[in-house]
Amino acid sequence: MLITLTAEEFSSFSPTTRAEILGLANVKPSIDMAELPSGFDEEDFDDVVDLTPSQIEEFMEGCSEQTIAGLRVFAEHGPVIRAKLLNEAGIENYGHFQGRVTKRTRTVTKVPGAYLFTWDDWTEHSDQVGFYAITPATHRALRIYFELD
Numbered sequence: 001m002l003i004t005l006t007a008e009e010f011s012s013f014s015p016t017t018r019a020e021i022l023g024l025a026n027v028k029p030s031i032d033m034a035e036l037p038s039g040f041d042e043e044d045f046d047d048v049v050d051l052t053p054s055q056i057e058e059f060m061e062g063c064s065e066q067t068i069a070g071l072r073v074f075a076e077h078g079p080v081i082r083a084k085l086l087n088e089a090g091i092e093n094y095g096h097f098q099g100r101v102t103k104r105t106r107t108v109t110k111v112p113g114a115y116l117f118t119w120d121d122w123t124e125h126s127d128q129v130g131f132y133a134i135t136p137a138t139h140r141a142l143r144i145y146f147e148l149d
Helices: 007-012 015-024 053-061 065-077 083-089 094-109 136-145
Strands: 080-082 131-133
Touching (some): 007 015, 015 136, 065 080, 065 083, 065 094, 080 083, 083 094
């Protein structure tokens, strides 16, 4: 099936509908590297997936309250966050959080090598804690889920 939309038609849809359409079309917006802190490059996002609003809803159904709180930090401060911001959600073991989120991402997307976020080289930071980054589409879907827009 082929569906054609003009830019005007597409922009007339709600943000949720636009995100769903892009997700169904498997269109991954390019990452604007100028918006990212130094330490990231385009290859860092190769296995990072875009989640649609409906996938975020499914994702959250299998998460603990703490994981949901951590993802809210991404929604509020993202798409790039300093990992220390996760402390606001009671997350201090970043590796554990990262593992839970990665496992859930792979379950929801059914993509064995999928990641929800990427990270820079933390050894380059004096405190050994760096940044996490999600895609703009996933950031938008999280903001929709938490009703921040």
